[in-house]
Amino acid sequence: MIRTRRAINAVVKPVIELKNILFYMLSLISLILVIALSLLVTKVASIMLQHTGLSRPSAKFQARSAFTGVGFTTSEAESVVNHPVRRRIILTLMLLGNAGIITAVASLMLTLWNPGQENFGVGLRLLVLTGAIILLWLISHSKYFDQVMNRLINFALRRYTNLNVRDYSNLLKLAEGYGIGELYIEKKDWLNGKTMIEANLKGEGLNVLAIKRKNKDFVGTPEGTTTIMEGDTLILYGKSESIGRLDDRSNDIHGQIEHRAQLAKAKREAEQKEMVEKMAAEKMRENGNESSKSQKAEKENA
Incomplete structure (x- = not known):
């Protein structure tokens, strides 16, 4: 009987450990995808705001402010609210930002929660997560990536929207x-x-x-x-x-x-x-x- 239990434990234990590893990997991948999609959404919104006449720094600031739910009472914010196209962009960002933050928090909790396995401790999980975030940050700040994304987003805006797409930064040098x-x-x-x-x-x-x-x-x-x-x-x-x-x-x-x-x-x-x-x-x-x-x-x- 004891030998049978030991044999069952020998078979079941690796399966449980594999399940825990897969659980952790899925939650980590979900969190990384949420962060990557958040960066992409703010990038698209920033370019759309630039095409409405905002400068690049102002567009990036307003897009990130709206997505994270941080409000600022400035003349720029008033110009965004009073502009119908900018207002729609900001409203969409607020809705997506609320959903993204909730999803990110839930994924983070699942990533850090240890379901009784020792192979992937909290320290190792934080290390992997930090490495993934640094990698995303480096990619998002790459000039080559920025140029490629600008071309793709501008092409999509011209093809699938009626937004007046103009690169004011290049136009004015x-x-x-x-x-x-x-x-x-x-x-x-x-x-x-x-x-x-x-x-x-x-x-x-x-x-x-x-x-x-x-x-x-x-x-x-x-x-x-x-x-x-x-x-x-x-x-x-x-x-x-x-x-x-x-x-x-x-x-x-x-x-x-x-x-x-x-x-x-x-x-x-x-x-x-x-x-x-x-x-x-x-x-x-x-x-x-x-x-x-x-x-x-x-x-x-x-």
Whole structure:
């Protein structure tokens, strides 16, 4: 009888251990899949928000905030709520985020719960889980993965949705030292009280896209006679370095000297760019002439 029990235990025990291992592996795989899907969902939502006009950092921030259920009362959040397409994206993210968090917590509890087996202790489980999370983090921050995902998501958005898909970052060359920035006008600022003509920001290589007034009025593509006043917020496009310098410029003789220096610098850069373009055009023309001469010589020899 005792021998029979021992024989049964010898057979049953490995089966139970295998069952426990499979139970652990399934719960771990479920948790990793939930995390991976969460990253994918926020990535898709972030790109969709970018196509509605939000900048890349703002889109990523709003997508992650909505998915995790963390609310922020900011002007960006108000612009998201007041925009019908953005509002639908954020609402979908909130619903998916609630389901994802609950599923992740349940999977985590099942992963860490030890059903009486010693082969996979809590420490080992945490180690495997941490390794999987680090791997997912490295993949999600890979530039190659980011490029591939952007192409696939953009293709899917164009094919299966009516969303106006445009890559505003590439369109405005935001990754080449250029950017869009907001400049709040204070009393001591150099721009305070000046008209657009007097400021001549275009001569510094900066374009004023719009002005948000203190009283909430919005002036799009302001004209030369438009006056910049204290409390205004200027929306500028140009080199990020130039926008930062303008923000630090004071309304005194030093500010005027800085303005003249920036005008001269922008003029030199424009002249250098024009010279480089002319040299490139001449080189292309010379290459074309040499190519035509060689083709003519080949025909004569033939």
